[in-house]
Amino acid sequence: MTLLRHTSADQDVQREALTVNPAKTCQPIGAMYAALGLHRCLPHSHGSQGCCAYHRSTLSRHYKEPAMAGTSSFTEGSSVFGGQANLLAAIENIFTVYDPDVIAVHTTCLSETIGDDVPQIVEAAIDKGLLPEGKMVIHANTPSYVGSHTTGFATMTKAMVDYIAQSSGAEKIRDQVNLIPGWVEPADMSELKRLVKLMGLDPVTFPDTSGVLDSPQTGIHEMFPAGGATVDSIRSAGDSCHTIALGPICSGPAAKALFAKCQVPQTTMPLPIGLKATDQFIMKLREINGGFVPDEIMTERGRLLDLMTDMHQYFYGKTAALWGDPDQLVSLAELLITLDMIPKFVVTGTPGKKFFKRMGDVLGDHAQACKVDQGSCADMFRLHQWIKSDPDKVDLLIGNTYGKYIARDEDIPLIRHGFPILDRIGHQHFATVGYRGTTRILEQILDAFLDRQDRDAPESGFELVM
Amino acid sequence: MTLLRHTSADQDVQREALTVNPAKTCQPIGAMYAALGLHRCLPHSHGSQGCCAYHRSTLSRHYKEPAMAGTSSFTEGSSVFGGQANLLAAIENIFTVYDPDVIAVHTTCLSETIGDDVPQIVEAAIDKGLLPEGKMVIHANTPSYVGSHTTGFATMTKAMVDYIAQSSGAEKIRDQVNLIPGWVEPADMSELKRLVKLMGLDPVTFPDTSGVLDSPQTGIHEMFPAGGATVDSIRSAGDSCHTIALGPICSGPAAKALFAKCQVPQTTMPLPIGLKATDQFIMKLREINGGFVPDEIMTERGRLLDLMTDMHQYFYGKTAALWGDPDQLVSLAELLITLDMIPKFVVTGTPGKKFFKRMGDVLGDHAQACKVDQGSCADMFRLHQWIKSDPDKVDLLIGNTYGKYIARDEDIPLIRHGFPILDRIGHQHFATVGYRGTTRILEQILDAFLDRQDRDAPESGFELVM
Amino acid sequence: MSEHSPFDDDSEVAVTSESLRDDLLDAYPKKTRRKREKQVVVNHKQADESGLVSLPVIGANTRTIPGVITQRGCSYAGCKGVILGPTRDIVNITHGPIGCGFYSWLTRRNQTLAPTDEHDNFMPYCFSTDMQDENIIFGGEKKLAKAIEEAYELFKPKAIAVFSTCPVGLIGDDVHQVAAEMKEKLGINVFGFSCEGYKGVSQSAGHHIANNQIFKHVVGEDDTKRGKWSINLLGEYNIGGDAFLIEDLLQRCGIDLVATFSGNSTYDQFANSHMAQLNCVMCHRSINYVADMMEKKYGPPWIKVNFIGAKATAKSLRKIAEYFDDQELTEKVEAVISEEYPAVFEAQKTYKPRCEGKRAMLFVGGSRAHHYQELFAELGMKTIAAGYEFAHRDDYEGRDVLPDIKVDADSRNIEELHVDADPDHYRGDDRAKAIERERAGYKFKEYDGLMADMPEKALVIDDINHHESEELIRRMKPDLFCAGIKEKYAVQKMGVPCKQLHSYDYGGPYAGFQGAINFYKEIDRMVNAKVWSMIQPPWSDQADQNAPSSSSVRRDG
Amino acid sequence: MSEHSPFDDDSEVAVTSESLRDDLLDAYPKKTRRKREKQVVVNHKQADESGLVSLPVIGANTRTIPGVITQRGCSYAGCKGVILGPTRDIVNITHGPIGCGFYSWLTRRNQTLAPTDEHDNFMPYCFSTDMQDENIIFGGEKKLAKAIEEAYELFKPKAIAVFSTCPVGLIGDDVHQVAAEMKEKLGINVFGFSCEGYKGVSQSAGHHIANNQIFKHVVGEDDTKRGKWSINLLGEYNIGGDAFLIEDLLQRCGIDLVATFSGNSTYDQFANSHMAQLNCVMCHRSINYVADMMEKKYGPPWIKVNFIGAKATAKSLRKIAEYFDDQELTEKVEAVISEEYPAVFEAQKTYKPRCEGKRAMLFVGGSRAHHYQELFAELGMKTIAAGYEFAHRDDYEGRDVLPDIKVDADSRNIEELHVDADPDHYRGDDRAKAIERERAGYKFKEYDGLMADMPEKALVIDDINHHESEELIRRMKPDLFCAGIKEKYAVQKMGVPCKQLHSYDYGGPYAGFQGAINFYKEIDRMVNAKVWSMIQPPWSDQADQNAPSSSSVRRDG
Incomplete structure (x- = not known):
């Protein structure tokens, strides 16, 4: 008995309203x-408490x-009269009870629809003396009816630049680079920092959820764990010699804002998942460090390549369906292409202008064989209908936990990647970026194929x- | 149709001859x-070429x-008249053609049965001028009818001490410790070295197959890859302040020999797989380093614990069958016990006196509920018969690739661990020792259970x- | 009643309930403290001369204070997620930006069991209008109408429900009008919910909105007659399969379960539910008013039941039997209880000694913080502090206080349906039977609330927030804390296991007899897990040297 | 024949076969060089005036030089692993220390297909006496006898075979005596093999030992008559399922396959094999003497066939049909070829343009290095160097050299069975038919060897070792190298894909028509894989700065 059984393969009415x-x-x-990737920061949702x-x-x-x-806990009254009183109360309560260094306010569809002016409310809070010395409130406008979770991430990341980064006016620091990692797992952030350090550079990384959302069990709950980008480090981002923004959707806006504000040159590049995107990342760092790549990184690269040669026979010609966030999808698709696999179906709900172009570049000759869609109705239902109607069932699914329903119905192995992963534990501890992280993805794909082969093999095979 | 179907559950005749x-x-x-864990060393098998x-x-x-x-390629003649001529020819050919720094000769059942005296043959080679300046031949007696692959490993490791290690007579070097890692994956050796370095100590690690059996794809075949313990480093092992031998079977003999030869105090301890064994390892290093544990290690420990708490509900009360090498089995069993799992069936073919005692210590209260066997007929057939005859099928298998036949027949998930793993790629790149390595095992166990749960769940569940 | 705090006996420091309460409150700014004082209550029960016990008054169902890090969710969550979520054959379209639909997509573990492939089960789907900027500016009604049509065309459901999210009310989309039009056009039932997130002060408002609409639009649509012992189960949501166990018990007793609101439910069950002879209310908070409305409109009375805890389950089954007052039913019920109880006793014998004396705190839901105390009691564990996330005063103090509850502005915004007896469907016989049973001493509509069952001087805290939870744990080190996913990991970081009572931590079922056994095992696992003893490294009792900074200790080698 | 080396046309440097050969040999000490000179041969074919082509003489089936890092294995591997391995219903007990049994346990991919659960399949089992120290000192015969009994008791097989490992011969265990005793005692066939690892100079000795014993102990046990077109297939081991494809082709042609030695085989097939009318030899090296012995003892003639390559498959099927000389069979064979060939053409059309002109090297086995050249030729690929791991001179130079081959001490140790016509079973009719067909120009026992088919001046290397392989690859950069697992990763580290022709890299089957298509696809995959172009990092063409040592560049931040 399948679960998503209610539509037949040929049934995908031209939808324009229903996701x-x-x-x-x-x-x-x-x-x-x-x-949460800002050290000692309490995020605050200005809207209904349900959000x-x-x-x-x-x-x-x-x-x-x-x-x-925190939340501003809007009720009907605040929705009519505005959320100022709620936000003022929240600011007072939060600083009094929880004592963060920063409150990072984001709006919701509710506060955006009624038009609350967060900076003005924060001004009022300052006037009322609700902000203790040395503390700050930053904000981002993130109406739910615009963009997606990834653009919300981008906007708050940009807010860190807008509110905090400064150019001291002195010369840029030669070895200091800004690393804007985008929405990746905490372990990915650690791995990216490690690579930058190995390249002889000092990364100012923000946001940085490593040490926050992968924090140790110590018997003590730290309201503000040891990790996260400090305000001081972000402040000094204005003095870095370069900004590397990973993923145009999640990290591009902050990098551009930092250039505009502090004239830090920036490069926006693909998330370093896979050999090629990691090569690009290392190439850029090499340009900045004066032109060297340490043996350790060369070895990691060579190990990845070694696995790629050893595993190639199992990957060649296999097809996959992917869904998730554009920055991830582009790099994952490129990875599959380098493995001689075909990312046959790709959807993202996140809107944005360059996705089709980027996917086209990555798919190259295979573009004709692949279906890519983006936006409101580019949903997992569409993806599933594509899979159902394809006579050659794809060999692999890569995406978040919701894919397990398709995996079950269609009997296709699923590799959990992206957000959210709700039904497994551990992913936050294992990077999938860089050469080393890519080896993890390779192992997962291979295991998926070989487990399947073992499962389906006749006795003789x-x-x-x- | 099952493959190992030929015996019924109740059929395990008391075997004493047939494995x-x-x-x-x-x-x-x-x-x-x-x-292979010795830098620029060519192993040489003194026996038939088939070995x-x-x-x-x-x-x-x-x-x-x-x-x-290399091999001495015995024919019937050498078997009758002795293998001296073959070994002399081999030594000449190897140094001429392949130019290693060391040839490490081990014997086989054949050369042992005929009684070849390797040191005497090497003497003859030296006399004949077959050993170039600065080169050496070391040897280990490893008759196939004694011990097992793990004791062979131990014997060659001990040979490194016997032939190479020296005490310079000066005071021991305060921060230098010998790390004898035992038979683990190359990535494990890297991980162990990383931990020792984080503890502020300088590890002399031997054998060390990292950088040898996980070498990068560079387009160049290095006959002798960059990794491996150098002769110089092993020589200086005699001056280290302490030896840490991981696993009494694989590493104990070398540590003892080094103490006897150079008076380096030694501690033989369990392989640091799992929280407790890793704690023991860190405790010992902390004793040596004067008493500190850096934050990085504390964080890794805390992350492991965090996963243990988060995953506990899925592990609790689950049972497992394990087979493989004693040093691994003891630590794996302990790991399962700390997870509130039960290592119900454990077998190793490797003989050795203390295995039952060590398992007993680890199993504690559970010892009565577990079956443990060791030696010639303590084989996977016995393990399988135990599984077949147990009304509560065990939930998990942990062992080498050969377990896949039991896994298939009994429909029990298998986690590949130990040697050999023939049907998957990548394991050599992912450590399972230390706190971080243990997280990999935890993730594998959890995935095994949850994949099974997903597979077997009814639609409603x-x-x-x- | 003992006078000392439940904290005193085990703790080394002299903490009294009162002192702890003060400590919790001291951290707040004045205004916040004033509000919280009403909601953080020491359960001091006072008996008057006649022995009548009076409970302290608690502040409940009031606004959450901004910024305190609350457990609460919103009206939409209560309406779409809790009440309508478990019904498998209604296409539930969220009208709004994508998030609300996304977060309520399969996240509540309300299981369902479509008997065959031919039966609809839309629960694995998330339907949304995914409102965009332009829909906010120009209105979303057209998109909603189109979305309903598209959903119909693809899925051909028997009913479509529309859920309003925050902006919908603000921009003035009339979802009810759109629903009415589409009902007309498509010929299936289509109805909307004004469950915008800002409505009311918690999920509770959403429950009310949901139940009202189901009552208005679905209940009473199908007049098929039911068997002789027919009941509805109200306020049971089949988390982790609870309803399956209860259904099994009822079936074995021969009781005809017409509808569950809304665990493992279908549209048709709701439509026929008014034909049941008795309503049995599990979660008093989420649905007692539906029972009231049904009684008024159709006649059947209601009783409070509880299937959490073996004793409570037996009691509830007996109470149902007692209502029908039929020897055959009574015998069946007793037979079922006799079949089930030996395993329960056996389990209690195993697990009680391992759990006895351990101390639990429960802060969750609108009834679970009460019901689960039954199970802890069966294990010999003490509940030393508890409270609800979204309950009202009657859930704490009992239905007697209903007349005293002030209706504030937030609650006034939630529609109260005015229901009269339905001239065509009111069943006087049910009413007559209820009156007769009441005369015989049978109690209807009886619920004494959580506080009556709590130990003297236990702390009862409404709408607890993170600060208060953390202080409670830090000070009292309970053996177990029960809450939800948002609290779970913070609690556990303090070395205390946290049992989720929303999702059961993906365990369960915990209802009925078998469920009780499941729960015993689970609690034993949690409070006796080895891992909690290993958090401190073995060297933690030894003084650490100053570690060199990590950069200086790294070497190559 | 072209005079220039096959290397010249593509390579930039002027490497000739002769110069390359010199370079390979130059690295050796004198004595070693002298020996290898005989085995590293430039395939210079000389035609005499009559047009008769003579090939160079190659050294083969001689001892491996110690220390050179050879590809070769031992006699036990050839006996237990290769010949007996694929037979599913004999319990194969390795008498010796544990290793030999362990390494030959399921590692050869010789697949088998037991028709039902009731049929024995012992291939997934490893049986060993696991000899210990005391067995070496005091002898292992008793343990062996006991092991045979235990195996019988557990598995009740129809036959048990015992394989001797190195120490067995040395300590004087008489496995044949033990086998005979146990045969007597258990009432099933039990037989031993003196296949100690040191016997002979390679696996080839083991094949011989194995085949002799099977011929002595099993063949001829069952005289059941066979159908009209009955054959045996000799020297086909069902790697990756090859035999399944061949079986299918034969069956569709109506040919009665009595026994395969030993792919997908059973004890009973061997026992009945002497009743076949024709023996078809695939791997000439491993088994041609069995064909000879069968002919001598029972009458049926033998031919060389080859099912690797589409053309060779068609040719082999036609040759079989030609032998039986029956219109019905000929038509069936042609029909099967016509069914299969369109897909082959289609595949060639796709893959040939992608592979054409690429250069392969093959160093493997005793027939594969020859047979697989067929497939490369079908892809338009050139085999520029090849050689066997364990073949004899006749496998290189053709059976014409058989009389010239000197039998050295190592080979003399391998028993040659002396076989005479069996008075009771010799089938004169088969013999008569063969003579008649031969008169009609039909060729029996014809095998011209590998060198005849190799290009002029290609390098032919017997028993190649690592040094020679590495030099060949480094100098010639072939597009593909074919060898085994020991060579694979070293080859690939040089950026050249390596196809395993023992295990097929866990791909296949490659026999027959379908197998050819599989192979085309696989070779296309390998020679066109993107990964080989990515080995150099994109910055490799830029000068690198001196990197600071890694310790100094690490920082905290």
């Missing part, structure tokens, strides 16, 4: 996740960690050696 | 693996890497969130 099984969620959760509850729950379910955040 | 599906292999392959072919094939199939080694 079914979305491949995205809303901006505020992205802003909340980004804000905050949903976002915290989803983040906790994905990261298996506390996701602390059940193999000891592979 | 069926062994949980061990022979000494020489262990000596070969150990010798060498089998060992190289098995190592290559496990590590997906070249496993270079198929869960998005876990």
Whole structure:
């Protein structure tokens, strides 16, 4: 008995209004996740308390960690008269009870629809003396009816630049680069920092959820864990010699704002998932460090290549369906192409102008063989209908937990990647970026294929050696 | 249709002569693996060429890497008249053609049975001028009819001490410790070295197959890859302040020999797989370093614990069957016990006196509920018969690739661990030691259970969130 | 009643309930403290001369204070997620930006069991109008109408429900009008919910909005007659399969379960539910008014039941039997209880000694914080503090206080349906039977609330927030804390296991007898897990040297 | 024949076969060089005036030089692993220390297909006496006898075979005596093999030992008559399912396959094999003497066939039909070829343009290095160097050299069975038919060897070792190298894909028509894989700065 059985293969009415099984969620959760990557910051959701509850729950379910955040708890009154009183109360309560260094306010569809002016309210809070010395409130406008969770993440990341980064006017610091990692797992952020350091550079990384959403069990709950980008480090981002923004959707806006504000040159590049995108990342760092790549990184690259040669026979010609966030999808698709696999179906709910172009560049000759869609109705239902109607069932699914329903119905292995992963534990501890991270993805894909082969092999073809 | 179907559950005749599906292999392959962990060393099998072919094939199939080694290629003549001529020819050919720094000769059942005296033959080679300046030949006696692959590994490791290590007579070097890692994956050796360095100590690690059997794809075949313990470093092992031998079977003999030869105090302890064994390892290092544990290690420990708490509900009360090498089995069993799992059935083909005692200590209260066996007929056939006859099917198998036949027949998930893993690629790149390595095992166990749960769930119980 | 705090006996420091309460409140700014004082209550029960016990008054169902890090969610969550979520054959379209639909997509573990492939089960789908900027500016009604049509064309459901999210009310989309038009056009039932997130002060408002609309639009649509012992189960949402166990028990007793609101439910069950002879209310908070409305409009009386806890389950089954007052039913019920109880006793014998004396705190839901105390009691565990996330005063103090509850502005905004007896469907016989049973001493509509069952001087806290939870745990080190996913990991970081009572941590079922056994095992697992003892490294009792900074200790080698 | 080396046309440097050969040999000490000179041969074919082509003489089936890092294995591997491995219903007990049994346990991919659960399939089992120290000192015969009994008791097989490992011969265990005793005692066939690893100079000795014993102990046990077109297939081991495809072709042609030695085989097939009318030899090396012995003892003649390559498959099928000389069979064979060939053409059309002109090297086995050249030729690829791991001179130079081959001490140790016509079973009619067909120009026992088919001046290397392989690859950069697992990863580290022709890299089957198509696809995959172009990082063409040592560049931040 299948679960998503209600539509037949040929049934995908031209939808323009109804989204079914979305491949995205809303901006505020992205802003909340980004804000958690700021050390001693309490994210604050300015809207109904349900938003905050949903976002915290989803983040906790994905990261298996506390996701602390405040809410303005709008009621009908605040919706009519504006949320100023609520936000003022929140600011007072939060600084009094929880004592963060920063409150990072993001708006919701509610506060945006009624037109609350957060900076003005924060001004009022300052006037009322609600901000203790040295503390700050930053904000991002993240109406839920614009963009997606990834653009919300981008907007809060940009807010860190707008509110905090400064150019001291002195010469840029030669070895200091800004690293804007985009929405990746905490372990990815650690891995990216490690690579930058190995390249002889000092990364100013923001947001940085490593040490926050992968924090240790110590018997003590730290309201503000040891990790996260400090305000001081972000302030000094204005003095870095370069900004590397990973993923145009999540990290591009902050990098551009930092250039505009502090004249830090920036490069926006693909998330370094896969050999090629990581090569690009290392190439750029090499340009900045004066032109060297240490042996350690060369070895990691060579190990990845070694696995790629060893595993190639199992990957060649296999097809996959992907859904999720554009920055991830482009790099994942490129990875599959370098493995001689075909990312046959790709959807993202996140809107944005350059996605088709980027996917086209990555797919190259294979573009004709692949279906790519983006936007409101580019949802997992569409993806599933494509899969159902394809006579050659794809060999692999890569995406978030929601893919398990398609995986079950169509009997296709699923590799969980992206956000949210609600039904497994551990992903936040294993990077999938860089050469080393890519080896993890390779292992996962190979295991998926070989487990399947073992499962389906007849007695005579059940193999000891592979 | 099952494959290992030929015996019913109640059928396990008291065997004393026939081994069926062994949980061990022979000494020489262990000596070969150990010798590959010596930089610029060519292992050499003194016996029939088939041994060498089998060992190289098995190592290559496990590590997906070249496993270079020579053989004395005994024919009937050498078997009658002794292998001296063959070994002399081999030594000449190897130094001339392949130019290693060291040839590490191990014997086989053949050369042992005929009684070849390797040191005497090497003397003869030196007399004949077959050893170039600065080169050396070391040897280990590894008759196949004694011990197992793990003791062969131990013997060659000890040979490194016997032939190479020296005490310079000066005071021991305060921050230098010897790390004898035992038979673990190359990535494990890297991880152990990383931990020792984080503890502020300088590890002399031997054998060390990292950088040898996980070498990068660079377009160049290095006959002797960059990794491996150098002769110089092992020489200085005699001056280290302490030796940490991981696993009494694989590493104990070398540590003891080093104490006898150079008076380096030694501690033989369990392989640091799992929280407790890693704690023990860190405790010992902390004793040596004067008493500190850096934050990085504390964080890694805390992250492991965090996963243990988060995953506990899925592990609790689950049972497992394990087979493989004693040093691994003891630590794996302990890991399962700390997770509130029960290692119900455990077998190893490797003989050795303290295994039952060590398992008993680890199993504690659970010892009565578990079956443990060791030695010639303690094979995977016995393990399988135990599983067949147990009314509560165990929930998990942990062991090498050969377990896949039991896994298929009994429909029990298998986690591949130990040697050899012939049907998957990548394991050599992912450590399972230390706090971080243990998180990998935890993730694998959890995935195994949850994949199973997803597979078997009825429609109504198929869960998005876990 | 003992005078000392439930905290005193185990803790080393002299913490009294009162002192702890003060400590919790001291952290707040004045205004916040004033509000919280009413909601953080020491359960001091006072008996008057006649022995009548009076409970302290608690502040409940009031606004959450901004910024305190609350457990609460919103009206939409209560309406779409909790009440309508478990019904499998209605296409639920969220009208709004994508988030609300996304977060309520399969996240509540309300299981369902479509008997065959031919039966609809839309629960694995998320339907949304995914409102965009332009829909906010120019209105979303057209998009909603189109979305309903598209959903109909694809899925051909028997009913479509529309859920309003925050901006919908603000921009003035009339979802009810659109629903009415589409009902007309498509010929299936289409109805809307004005469950914007800002409505009311918690999920509770959403429950009310949901239940009202189901009552208005669905209940009473199908007049098929039911068997002789027919009941509805109200306020049971089949988390982790609870309803399956209860259904099984009822079936074995021969009781005809017409509808569950809304665990494992279907549209048709709701439509026929008014034909049941008795309503049995599990979660008093989420649905007691539906029972009242049904009684008024159709005649059947209602009783409070509880299937959490073995004793409570037996009691509830007996109470149902007692209502029908039929020897055959009574015998069947007793037979079922006799079949089930030996395993329960066996389990209690195993697990009680392992759990006895351990101390729990429960802060969750609108009834679970009460009901689950039954199970802890069966394990010999003490509940030393508890409170609800979205309950009202009657859920704490009992239905006696209903007349005293002030209706504030936030609650006034939630529609109260005015219901009269339905001239065509009111069943006087049910009413007559109820009156007869009441005369015989049978209690209807009886619910004494959580506080009556709590120990003297236990802390009862409404709408607890993170600060208060953390202080409670830090000070009292309970053996177990029960809450939800948002709290879980923070609690556990303090070394205390946290049992989720919303999702059951993906365990369960915990209802009925079998469920009780499941729960015993689970609690034993949690409070006795080895891992909690291993958090401190073995060297933690030894003084650490100053570690060199990590950069200086790294070497190559 | 072209005079220039096959290397010249593509390579930039002027490498000739002769110069390359010199370079390979130059690295050796004198004595080693002298020996290898005989085995590293430039394939210079000389035609005499009559047009008769003579090939160079190659050294083969001689001892491997110690220390050179050879591809070769041992006699036990050839006996237990290769020949007996694929037979599913014999319990194969390795008498020796554990290793030999362990390494030959399921590692050869010789697939088998037991028709039902009731049929024995012992291939997934490894049986060993696991000899210990004391068995070496005091002898292992008792343990062996006990092991045979235990195996019988557990598995009740129809036959048990015992394989001797190195120490067995040395300590004087008489496995044949033990086998005979146990045969007597258990009432099933039990037989031993003196296949100690040191016997002979390669696996080839083991094949011989294995085949002899099967011929002595099993063949001829069952005289059941066979159908009109009955054959045996000798020297086909069902790697990756090859035999399944061949079986299918034969069956569709109506040919009665009595026994395969030993792919997908059973004990009973061997027992009945002498009743076949024709023996078809695939791997000449491993088994041609069995064909000879069968002919001598029972009468049926033998031909060389080859099912690797589409053209060769068609040719082999036609040759079989030609032998039986029956219109019905000929038509069936042509029909099967016509059914299969369109897909082959289609595949060639797709893959040939992608592979054409690429250069391969093959160093493997005793027939594969020859047979697989067929497939490369079908793809338009050139085989520029090749050689066997364990073949004899006749496998290189053709059976014409058989009389010239000197039998050295190592080979003399391998028993040659002396076989005479079996008075009771010799079938004169088969013999008569063969003579008649031969008169009609039909060729029996014809095998011209590998060198005849290799290009002029290609390098032919017997028993190649790592040094020679590495030099060949480094100098010639072939597009593909074919060898085994021991060579694979070293080859690939040089950026050249390596196809395993023992295990097929866990791909296949490659036999027959479908197999050819599989192979085309696989070779296309390998020679055109993107990964080989990505080995050099994009910055490799830029000068690197001196990197600071890694310790100094690490920072915290």
